[in-house]
Amino acid sequence: MSNPSTIPMPATLADLVHRLDQARLSGTREEGEEVGTVSTRRYTDPAHWQQEQAALFGQWPIVAAHSSELAKESALPFDALGVPIVLTRAADGRARAFLNVCRHRGMALVSAGGPEPAKAKACKALVCPYHAWTYELDGRLRHRLHAQTFDGFDPATLNLVELPCDEAGGLIFVKRTPGAAFSAAAFLQGLDAHLQWMGLPGMTVFRKVDRVYAANWKLTVDAFLEGYHIRVLHRETIYPFFADAYTVNLHAGPHQDSLVARRAAFEAFAPPPDRYALCKLATPTQLVFPNTFLIWHPDYVSLIGMFSPAVDQVRWVHTMLIPPDRTGEDWNAHWEKTFQLIEQTVFQQEDIATAVAIQRGLASGANTEFHLGRLEHGVLRFHRGIDDALGGTLVPCSAPARPPSASARRPS
Numbered sequence: 552m553s554n555p556s557t558i559p560m561p562a563t564l565a566d567l568v569h570r571l572d573q574a575r576l577s578g579t580r581e582e583g584e585e586v587g588t589v590s591t592r593r594y595t596d597p598a599h600w601q602q603e604q605a606a607l608f609g610q611w612p613i614v615a616a617h618s619s620e621l622a623k624e625s626a627l628p629f630d631a632l633g634v635p636i637v638l639t640r641a642a643d644g645r646a647r648a649f650l651n652v653c654r655h656r657g658m659a660l661v662s663a664g665g666p667e668p669a670k671a672k673a674c675k676a677l678v679c680p681y682h683a684w685t686y687e688l689d690g691r692l693r694h695r696l697h698a699q700t701f702d703g704f705d706p707a708t709l710n711l712v713e714l715p716c717d718e719a720g721g722l723i724f725v726k727r728t729p730g731a732a733f734s735a736a737a738f739l740q741g742l743d744a745h746l747q748w749m750g751l752p753g754m755t756v757f758r759k760v761d762r763v764y765a766a767n768w769k770l771t772v773d774a775f776l777e778g779y780h781i782r783v784l785h786r787e788t789i790y791p792f793f794a795d796a797y798t799v800n801l802h803a804g805p806h807q808d809s810l811v812a813r814r815a816a817f818e819a820f821a822p823p824p825d826r827y828a829l830c831k832l833a834t835p836t837q838l839v840f841p842n843t844f845l846i847w848h849p850d851y852v853s854l855i856g857m858f859s860p861a862v863d864q865v866r867w868v869h870t871m872l873i874p875p876d877r878t879g880e881d882w883n884a885h886w887e888k889t890f891q892l893i894e895q896t897v898f899q900q901e902d903i904a905t906a907v908a909i910q911r912g913l914a915s916g917a918n919t920e921f922h923l924g925r926l927e928h929g930v931l932r933f934h935r936g937i938d939d940a941l942g943g944t945l946v947p948c949s950a951p952a953r954p955p956s957a958s959a960r961r962p963s
């Protein structure tokens with residue numbers, strides 16, 4: 552795997568770093584060009600939720616796993632999209648996805664195996680636990696027990712049902728609905744170069760949590776698209792390390808990449824030669840539209856999938872990724888303590904608890920819309936992306952009348 556420091560920083564990321572420097576030099580926060588509103592029905596309306604399920608989670612490439620979670624000759628169950636899926640990587644190294652459903656009588660081929668987050672199982676084939684029909688890792692039916700008793704059925708029609716799947720920047724994407732292949736690199740619209748430079752493909756999993764909370768998935772997405780709340784909500788935990796709402800942000804299609812400035816950037820700033828140096832100046836935060844975040848802490852990464860099992864529920868799948876040269880016994884205590892702080896204290900007790908409290912308050916009817924200021928333009932941009940993805944089929948709601956500016960107002 553490439554050492555990130557040997558790859559030139561992508562020009563789009565370098566521009567973001569330059570804007571961060573300009574913001575701190577001028578003491579001017581980048582702002583959107585307009586305020587906006589978002590209808591609260593987007594978080595509560597079952598019809599809107601069903602449209603999202605059909606047009607967004609049913610059709611778009613969605614991040615299912617980090618590349619390191621799927622070694623060669625292994626299979627990983629993935630069911631956060633509401634249908635049972637199994638990811639495989641055969642000896643040819645290619646990631647594939649199939650419906651995790653046997654073509655004989657429908658049994659799941661690979662079980663998640665309990666309440667803990669699923670892990671890949673090493674295997675050379677998928678053997679159904681019901682009657683042992685066996686499939687190659689590329690989905691072809693290899694063997695049926697007592698095959699002669701199935702005369703009249705063409706085995707060539709009984710391969711696993713394949714789903715579109717591709718990999719880029721260290722992420723494995725899948726579409727829930729069978730159909731044409733797609734390019735994950737093209738889908739990322741340049742963000743894959745950022746992820747490569749940051750070294751994402753070479754990271755490895757330390758811990759993973761997979762839990763459901765009582766909040767619409769977009770409330771947790773919103774929480775990671777603005778730095779406006781850090782000073783208040785995270786006052787006791789992470790605000791001591793951050794500047795107050797100095798965030799620079801770029802859009803790559805519906806995706807976003809932000810640098811959330813840390814105080815260290817205001818103390819000593821130099822062009823960062825590598826990911827570690829950049830993460831001292833700011834916390835890079837990418838939204839891979841629609842529901843995946845990468846949050847680059849000083850020496851590790853949070854990969855977070857925010858799935859939507861119901862209109863008022865988010866399935867939060869947080870994978871902590873660490874550098875491959877910092878694994879093993881000597882590091883475990885450090886990473887465990889780090890994980891507790893970020894997952895249990897910052898995310899669960901602060902960000903997620905806030906989303907749950909907001910969802911509870913939505914039923915009161917106090918707000919028909921939320922009011923977003925110019926430091927929250929990333930949130931507006933995200934909701935415009937949802938509008939676009941749903942192709943104008945949204946139930947009526949008071950979305951911002953005009954789209955937020957694609958480029959934030961820059962300090963002169």
Ligand code: FES
Binds near residue numbers: 654656657681684
């Ligand atoms: S259901 Fe899979 S072999 Fe029978």
Ligand SMILES: [Fe+2]
Binds near residue numbers: 775780781784785902
């Ligand atoms: Fe937060």
